[in-house]
Amino acid sequence: MSSPADAHSPEAHEGHHEVNYVRVWAILLVLLVVSVVGPMFEIRVLTLITAFGIAVVKAYIVAKNFMHLNIERPIVLYILAAMLGLMLQFFWGTSPDVMHHYGKNWENRAALDQPHTAGSTVGGSHGDAAAAHGAEAPAGEAAPAAGH
Amino acid sequence: MVRPIATTRSAAGLPTGRLAVWWVIASEIVIFGGLLGSYVMHRLGHPEWADYAAHTNTWAGAFNTFVLLTSSLSAVLAHQAAEKGDGPKAARYLGFTILGGGVFLVVKSFEWTYEITHGFTITANNFWAFYYTAAGIHGVHVIAGMIIMAFIAMDARKNKELQRVELVGLYWHFVDIVWIFLFPLLYIAK
Numbered sequence A: 001m002s003s004p005a006d007a008h009s010p011e012a013h014e015g016h017h018e019v020n021y022v023r024v025w026a027i028l029l030v031l032l033v034v035s036v037v038g039p040m041f042e043i044r045v046l047t048l049i050t051a052f053g054i055a056v057v058k059a060y061i062v063a064k065n066f067m068h069l070n071i072e073r074p075i076v077l078y079i080l081a082a083m084l085g086l087m088l089q090f091f092w093g094t095s096p097d098v099m100h101h102y103g104k105n106w107e108n109r110a111a112l113d114q115p116h117t118a119g120s121t122v123g124g125s126h127g128d129a130a131a132a133h134g135a136e137a138p139a140g141e142a143a144p145a146a147g148h
Numbered sequence B: 001m002v003r004p005i006a007t008t009r010s011a012a013g014l015p016t017g018r019l020a021v022w023w024v025i026a027s028e029i030v031i032f033g034g035l036l037g038s039y040v041m042h043r044l045g046h047p048e049w050a051d052y053a054a055h056t057n058t059w060a061g062a063f064n065t066f067v068l069l070t071s072s073l074s075a076v077l078a079h080q081a082a083e084k085g086d087g088p089k090a091a092r093y094l095g096f097t098i099l100g101g102g103v104f105l106v107v108k109s110f111e112w113t114y115e116i117t118h119g120f121t122i123t124a125n126n127f128w129a130f131y132y133t134a135a136g137i138h139g140v141h142v143i144a145g146m147i148i149m150a151f152i153a154m155d156a157r158k159n160k161e162l163q164r165v166e167l168v169g170l171y172w173h174f175v176d177i178v179w180i181f182l183f184p185l186l187y188i189a190k
Helices: A021-041 A044-066 A074-099 A129-136 B016-045 B049-053 B058-083 B087-117 B126-157 B163-188
Strands: none
Touching (some): A021 A044, A021 B163, A044 B163, B016 B126, B058 B087, B126 B163
């Protein structure tokens, strides 16, 4: 184990002073402009890439260059990766119940009662509630009765 | 001079002070990650939320992103100055960062005033509940960062406890990263 002095030493943060922070900031601003302009074309794929894809890139640039994660001790990366893993597990475990409004033995009445969301799944339509509900029921499996 | 234990004691190869800040950030990932994850699930399950999101002001969000990115630049420049032992310069850069936080909050207050007076309150529907909760918790983090930074800047001006400049910078960059994700989720996806 190294001493704290080592951790704060120039060797520990090798390359730290070589970063041109103003240049990094300028790159971030260019990415910001792209993330605002891209969605104006109202093309779904382009919006996903320019808004959310670039958000990931911007976060990476900030973490790497401003937080110096690229020269930080591996233990920090492990801690952060574990937390991101927990976040993904939370999403994976709960998203089916939130994004789908009915299943084999259950239904979300509050969501189904809303005309726009009834029966919607991921990327669900704005169509008629009853039609959407019935149309999206799995083959051979009746949609839950309204009175349940 | 007696040095603080967070600087002199090491755990896992890095000073305990820095390790503690990383732990704080790790816990914040769970807080904001859970909130934003929940938002994404609900957003995917409720297409009509796009109509509600259409009322958020993209330009105000973009300007605030610019402000926070710039404040992150001044925070890292403060760290650079502190590493060179130039406390007064580090304090000045921290002052710019605090100013950035202040501008961010002023813009946010104008935004919220407009939205609330037009009926888009936290109880209007679940989209606005998420909007105010996420942006509100983020705003509280900005305020906390500004207060902590002010105390650290006062010490740094006297060349005291300069290692803390890096620590508060780490926290501030994380707050910036959270906003980087909040911006497209709340302002762009319409």
